[in-house]
Amino acid sequence: MTYVRFQAALPDRQGRFLGVFALVNMMARRGQLTPAQQVFRRLNNDWYDANFTNPTDVDPTVYDQPGAVAWFRLTSPQLVSRVAGYLEILDAHAVPWERLDSDDPGRIIYKDADQVVVVPW
Template identity: 60%
Template sequence: MFVRYQAAQANANGNFPGVFGLVNGLRRRGELTEEQEEFVRVNNTWYDAAYTDPSTVDPTVYDREVNPGARAWFKAEATHLMARLPGYLVLLDAHGVPWERLTSDDPGRILYEDADQVVVVPHPSAAFDRQPT
C-alpha cells in the first residue's frame, strides 16, 4: 500500500503537486507567518536528513520530458515520515489550500524505490482511493 498527500485540484499545468510542493509554494510566495515559516524550516530540514531525495539518485526521475507526471508516494510502512505531515496539512488548511489523501496498491510504473517511498508515473487506468478534506 502507498500513500500520497497532494493538491485536491490540478494546477495550471494539469499537475497535482504534493504536500511539500504546496507548502513550499506558499513559502516562496511569502505567504507564511513567522511561526509557520519556522515550522517549515525545521521540518523540511528534518525530512531532508531523514530520507533520500530521489533526484539525487536519478536526476531524470522528475524530468517532465523523460517521466511526465512523475510523483512520489510514501510506503504505508513509513509511518515515521508521515508522523510530521499533520503540521503541513494544518498549514495548508490555514491558507485555504485544498488537499487530499490518496492510497493505492499500484500507483504506477515505478521509476525509483527505497525503503520509504516510490516515485511513479501513474498508469493511465490507475485507481486511487481518494480521501478529500
C-alpha cells in the same frame, strides 16, 4: 504494499496535482506563511533532508518523466506522520488537499525503503 500520497485537490495551471511539500514551499517563496509556519516548514524540511533519501539525489532525472510523483510507503510511519503539520498549514490558508492510498499507484521508476516515485497508470 500500500502507498500514500498527499496532494492538492485541484490541479495547477499545467494540470498537475502538486504534492503538499511543493505547495507549502511555493507558499513560502510567495511570502504567504506566518513566521511560525515558516519555522515549522524549515525545521521539518531540514528533518526530511537529514533522514530520508531525496530521489533526485539518486537520479536527478527521476521527475523528468511526465506525471512522475512520489508516494510514501505506509511502512514508514515516521515519514508519513510529519505530513500532518504541512496539512495544517494548507488548511489554515484554505488550500484544498486530498489523501490518496493505493496498492498500485503506477509504474515504479524509483524506490527505496520509504517511498516510490511512479508514473501513474
